[in-house]
Amino acid sequence: MTDFAVLSRRVQIVTMHLVLLAYTVFALFPVILVVINSMKARNAIFRTPYALPNPDNFDLVGYETVFERAGFPSYFLNSLIVTAGALALIFIAGTMAAHALAEYKFPGNTALGLYMALGIMVPIRLGTVSLLQLIVNLKLADTLTALILIYAASGLPLAVFVLSQFMRQIPRDLKDAARVDGASEYRIYALILPLIRPALGTVMVFNMIPIWNDLWFPLIVAPSEQNKTVTLGAQTFLGQFVNDWNAVLASLTLAALPVIILYIIFSRQLIRGLTAGAVK
């Protein structure tokens, strides 16, 4: 390579890093600004928004207001129950159905697979009018159970699709050997569960974040104070306290914290899932 080519390659590499760095700042700056200002006194928020919290401007009055006026501990618990409950249902029902579709030849296997896959692209939200009626008829209005069932139903199509694809790759010999040893079909299912952990992690993380973050169904199906999830609780609180900047910043930080922690824990699975194994 000529000197010029080497130089232009270097410029190119530096430019790429600068663009990535600038975009990273752009992606994080609004979030960081909210977090640091949530711990400052009101006048410091406005006068020195870019200053980090320090002994001069430190003030947790926003958090005090949030804890006095909003039931964030109960919102967290509700979100946790709904998310964990829906994921558990998706796990149990999803692995069982995926196993049946991947393992057994029966009339209508392909048709059933397609039927389950229909829901991957169609948002469940579009059925809200009838879904709400159904929830009311089942006496599940304003319960967390309703949310769990709705999220399980909307998460199952992708879970069954991904898991059954993955299960088809498990070697036959293993299952046949167990059958020769007299294992029941239920035992075989239990046997393969540990083998699908990579795909399972992806499916769970994929479902977890949209369920935790959803606003639509908590708003429509379970809006009462004792059933509010974090997303709905934060939405309501922010609407009421819109002029109390300390409280707004503190509640934003509190509501974002669990997701950010989950993201830090699960970012590998999430990214691996999105890139479907291509990123090694």
Next chain:
Amino acid sequence: MNEMPAGSRGKFPIHIIVFLAPAVIIYTLFMIWPLLDSLRLSLYAPSPDGGVTFVGFQNYATLFNDPNYSERFWGALRNNVVFFIIHMAVQNPVGLLLASFLASRVTRFRTVFRTLIFTPTVLSVVLVGFIWRLILSPLWGISEGILAVIGIENQPWLGLPETALPTLSLVSVWQYVGIPMMLFLAALIAIPDEIIEAAQVDGATGWNVFWQIKLPLILPTVGIVGVLTFVGNFNAFDLIYTTQTALAGPNFATDLLATLFYRTFFGFQLQLGNPTMGATVAGVMFAIILAGVLVYLFGWQRRLLRNEVQL
């Protein structure tokens, strides 16, 4: 796959039913049935006796033509198209640009960049909406200060009918750019090095390699990103509801089909909620999303498959 034991031909093995039942029941009862029943309801109207009567496609005609509904409907549809175009024009190219930088082997700290840039995507739209409301607030002056540096005059971005929709579209782009970035990144990394090296030996520059070799190879991902953006955009609700309430102000400038659906179903201010008209709006959204998915499946994917065969 296992053949069924010869003796049980015609009789369905019980364990298969046990395995399938929970998923099929939950999915059918809480997803498929409500979707179909909602489509059915869109063909009915409330009758004076408190029940509903069949009216055929009357509700759709009302939604498209009746002045009480049509202005809002066409407005929401137009806004939704603008919302989608801004995502296609900004989010997906920026995602592709970031992905191509992240895919380069000379780039350092790739995992760190990738993880940090993806962070806004995992936050709830409610938080993102409020965070940007604060950043754009004239009271705080953050956007004012930053825009002054690049010489743009500050405006009440969310308060003006001309700027509110583009601003919120860009907030949504800011949040979701991580998804196309990750999908494009996966596709770019999957391209075998030999192909790129062969092209470079033949004297292709970086720019040529991208347009003539990489882009054709990642076309399947371009299609997936397109259809995901389409479905997500024509179903978007949270951001508008959070920043502008269900009234999608100023003066309905940010009204999308989902906020129209919500208002029609539950009512707002003086207008009473109307479940069958709500189901009608949902029916239109269903048709739009279905059309998008079908165009992707039969237009985009099949054409790609045909081209592959020709190669």
